Amino acid sequence: TSAAAEVELVPPAREGDTSFAARELVARERGERACDVWEPLSRGCELRGDDEEAVRDLGTGERYSYVQVAARAERVGTWLRETVRPGGRVGIMTPNCAIAMEAHFAAAWAERVALNCNPRLSAEETAYVLEGARAEVLVVDPCYADLVAAALATTRQLAVRSVAWTSSAAATTTSAGEELRYETIAGGSAGRRAFAADDDAGAEMYYTSGTSGRPKGVVLSRRNVVLHALGCCVEHRLKAEDVWLHAAPMFHLVDAYAMFSITWVGGTHVTIPAFSAAAVAQ
Template structure:
């Protein structure tokens, strides 16, 4: 399966149908397809060839879609960057990927200007905006699509690389997840089947388009010929306004976003009856939030579980299983992340890879055509994650007799806060750079708004002082804001094993006492 085949078929079969909405911008699929081809031709003139990497440092935009598909036509590889990353993180990723071109939005002009000297591989910078800006010192996007150009499309195979999506790494450095055309196209098909996307759907890009989570719906909606609607970034009022104005039928949000939307003070003044499907992920939705969301939105809810390495979806908790006032089994299922998607093999295993009985906790492993090719330039980490065709997720879970999956804990030191993954070691590496710090451990603690919050537990060097506020500010200059600790505890010593390993579980237990799961 190729993303380019889906793109071509939809453009040809729906040439006169509106396919793109972004504020005042509206394009038919025919117009969209022409812009994509023009952009691809210009990128080719710039020297972009099959296998070259194309960086995107952008908010949501219809141009995001155009860059995706233009790159795919050339056989180039997209590298979407999290817009909340700090400059050092952005620099590392672009250099690690060896990006040749960088598309960026006006908000990032200062960052891009600062980083240019650190990015020798990038030969072209493109300001992806409606109007040019001289201070950007970049090619203006609309100049690239202003006229037809010749294009030699690449010969592609299913396993050719389509995207490198960076995620946190257990070594403290981001690692690039290599996703092929087949990976992304198959998962789009799996999601389209599970959610029931149709040609008359209007899908709202409210969650960040740099996330693989939005990507599954992105490619699924294109595949069925649905309409893409965009808002630049998440804002609950803007979500409500856009649902009403554009008659949005489907959207993906994380539970914290859902909570903000349904509790917006003006929510009842909007007409939201067009909304039929809401997909969410990152964590189960609290029952009270779900009740309020069903009352306010009245649509079907679907929970997806997965990770970037799975392109990203592995399981779906379908709408019929979102029962808030049902039986004991119904209530229990709300704490699950559903059942495996079509064509996904999923097992719960012990450390030796033996499948455990229903109800017993083990590591979640999966295989299928949506599982990544591996980690970019990380052969050892690839070998550790992919064994005999199975992806070892690092998530600890259990399966009930109906094969519903329940996430119990994370084997990896990872925190999910507001839908974003934070690896403890990334934050610890920064904290250790402070001259007053002797030892540090970073853990996730329960948080009503964000699911989990990042907490640092720190031992200071003898005679040294630093306040929690100063340490948080120190981290803020070196890390994306969602990775920065929300709180800091200072202790005399950290609990350690006989081998001297810091026992984070002992630290975490005091905050998770009385909870059935060690994730939120």
């Protein structure tokens, strides 16, 4: 049986309970290994190789193979490891795009925490999130330059030292100590990864909606992210032929989990910058 065929054989649910199948899949895919959020991308590379249809960004027209995504993420991860303290937060504020997924895997490679930033917040609210999370680095699309500049200009004690702009169109200079081009980092050199097993270490961070008071930061561990990804493979019966349209916000859990689940089974990602009926229909 080929690797692609094997991973598609998601165990069936028993008596309507998917937990049985999830446990079987976890046992087969992980065994006794530690939870590693980088693993889905490694598996995607095995299943799809150099197939440049694995990740399609409709906003830029770019297409990537999982191998290309992994290579870029390794280089960005090397920079993050050198720039952000162990366990530190890496803020990501972009529209739905290939770079959003790439940045999450870069944080996983570096064993740093990906902080999902909601660009629909006000500057004051954004500053509150960045302060509470103690974000040290931001990966930002220039379309949010004014919001980020205003947030960093507040009187809050922010830990942000570097901003990596995802294109050369940034029109605003912020008060961060260092401003870089993401593509320059992605084109740099990659170091050697030294993975430290710790299932309870942080992997992803989200802020609640704040329906009862201020939003609160919630950190998902590596175990949370990995087991949730595998559980979704079972629940959705995911397979290599599946194509996932990232139409919901990738900064929200309603869509972010698919970055890991779809990649794990070698499926295809398609991103659109924002939801519109016309874009989705096309």
